[in-house]
Amino acid sequence: MRSNAYTLVFTMAVTIVLGFFLSLANSALKDRQELNTQIDMKKNILQSLDFSPSEEKPWTPEIVQAIFDDYISSMVVDKDGNIVEGKTADDIIEGNNEFPVFVKTLNGTVDGYAIPISGKGLWSTLFGYFAVESDGMTAKGITFYSHGETPGLGGEVEKSWFRDNFKGKRFINSSGALIGIQAIKGGVDESSVDAYHQVDGISGATMTVKGLNNFLLKDLKNYELFFIQIRNNTGA
Amino acid sequence: MALLNKKSKAALSDPLMNNNPITLQVLGICSALAVTIRMDTAIVMTLAVVVVMSISNTVISLLRNYIPGKVRIIVQLSVIASLVILTDQFLKAYMYDMSKQLTVFVALIITNCIVMGRAEAFAMQNGPWRSFLDGLGNALGYGMILIGVAFFRELLGSGTIYNFQVIPDSFYLAGYENMGLMVLSPGAFIILGLIVWAHRIAAKIEED
Numbered sequence: 001m002r003s004n005a006y007t008l009v010f011t012m013a014v015t016i017v018l019g020f021f022l023s024l025a026n027s028a029l030k031d032r033q034e035l036n037t038q039i040d041m042k043k044n045i046l047q048s049l050d051f052s053p054s055e056e057k058p059w060t061p062e063i064v065q066a067i068f069d070d071y072i073s074s075m076v077v078d079k080d081g082n083i084v085e086g087k088t089a090d091d092i093i094e095g096n097n098e099f100p101v102f103v104k105t106l107n108g109t110v111d112g113y114a115i116p117i118s119g120k121g122l123w124s125t126l127f128g129y130f131a132v133e134s135d136g137m138t139a140k141g142i143t144f145y146s147h148g149e150t151p152g153l154g155g156e157v158e159k160s161w162f163r164d165n166f167k168g169k170r171f172i173n174s175s176g177a178l179i180g181i182q183a184i185k186g187g188v189d190e191s192s193v194d195a196y197h198q199v200d201g202i203s204g205a206t207m208t209v210k211g212l213n214n215f216l217l218k219d220l221k222n223y224e225l226f227f228i229q230i231r232n233n234t235g236a
Numbered sequence: 237m238a239l240l241n242k243k244s245k246a247a248l249s250d251p252l253m254n255n256n257p258i259t260l261q262v263l264g265i266c267s268a269l270a271v272t273i274r275m276d277t278a279i280v281m282t283l284a285v286v287v288v289m290s291i292s293n294t295v296i297s298l299l300r301n302y303i304p305g306k307v308r309i310i311v312q313l314s315v316i317a318s319l320v321i322l323t324d325q326f327l328k329a330y331m332y333d334m335s336k337q338l339t340v341f342v343a344l345i346i347t348n349c350i351v352m353g354r355a356e357a358f359a360m361q362n363g364p365w366r367s368f369l370d371g372l373g374n375a376l377g378y379g380m381i382l383i384g385v386a387f388f389r390e391l392l393g394s395g396t397i398y399n400f401q402v403i404p405d406s407f408y409l410a411g412y413e414n415m416g417l418m419v420l421s422p423g424a425f426i427i428l429g430l431i432v433w434a435h436r437i438a439a440k441i442e443e444d
Contacts, residue, residue: 002304006304007306007307010302010304010311011307011310014311014315015314018315018318021322022321022322026325029326029329032329036328039332040332040336
């Protein structure tokens with residue numbers, strides 16, 4: 001049996017050596033990892049706005065960056081729905097009641113708006129984007145780029161079968177009030193009067209979906225006045 | 237000393253056939269179910285486990301005469317955990333999409349019983365070269381089954397092999413459908429069970 005002092009020194013040495021290697025790897029790979037995360041976010045913004053990779057144009061980092069630069073511009077709106085002049089999404093200060101909007105422009109006309117959404121699911125915070133058609137009231141798409149929900153249950157939120165449900169749903173009611181979009185237990189009854197703001201839930205993921213319903217509404221509230229302006233401008 | 241004498245050869249080849257960690261010791265089942273929906277994830281997972289196990293076994297074998305008995309498990313665990321984190325970081329930097337698909341399962345290599353099991357049962361008693369071979373052999377034995385399960389699950393569940401469509405469109409037009417069950421965990425259990433059965437017959441293993 002070795003002495004306690006030896007044990008102590010040995011464990012310390014092991015910790016220091018291993019710690020050294022880990023921090024070395026971390027600092028060496030950090031830039032690349034951050035670039036990957038950035039590209040992944042851009043990919044999600046594009047995906048929510050109805051872009052998809054094709055055979056001849058797979059989404060390599062360079063192509064994602066190029067499509068993003070060509071079609072997407074970002075702007076910042078405040079709580080009153082007014083555009084903050086001269087700012088882009090990169091200039092947002094947290095907690096300043098300023099919110100980024102990513103605008104897709106196609107042949108000179110606006111084709112949709114993507115806004116970041118995030119909130120608690122069951123185990124984790126989900127991060128994603130929610131895209132709105134140029135009419136300011138119809139969902140264009142939804143994506144998630146980061147979450148820690150159970151694969152196969154809550155993790156299904158990132159699958160296309162779930163995300164595609166959102167397309168064409170409306171998040172305001174007939175009198176123009178914001179009601180969000182709800183994923184509901186079981187399937188949506190298409191004949192129901194509420195079907196226009198409901199999507200099929202995920203079985204086995206009630207809590208994740210409940211969280212999603214809540215934070216989608218919460219995030220849309222931040223943009224409520226902005227989208228009202230859009231609706232007024234388009235005459236809808 | 238020959239590069240591969242009889243004992244070294246056994247360290248490498250035993251876990252592939254006669255003492256396969258999955259089919260005979262039934263270890264590492266959790267990730268064998270989770271990452272075998274498609275072959276590409278199974279192959280990357282196999283590579284990750286090969287890297288982690290061969291290096292961890294070698295390192296622990298080199299340290300085996302210095303590791304104090306009362307903290308040996310925690311030392312083994314720190315070595316393994318560090319290697320897993322390195323692998324994970326590397327995947328995040330160079331194979332981002334793959335690391336997103338493998339999600340937590342790369343990090344969970346830490347808890348894979350095969351890795352700690354070989355460190356404790358083999359690397360603590362044997363020299364670095366043989367421990368390296370043992371780690372490599374066990375990782376390959378694990379990976380072999382993983383890729384085998386993934387092959388059948390992808391073929392039957394998605395009609396593809398390594399993302400190439402192998403079931404012709406005419407089959408689908410004639411009414412053939414992919415088996416949804418194969419994409420879910422029960423499909424993995426069924427395939428794995430059949431592979432364990434086949435392997436035990438082939439290796440002429442009888443339960444005591």
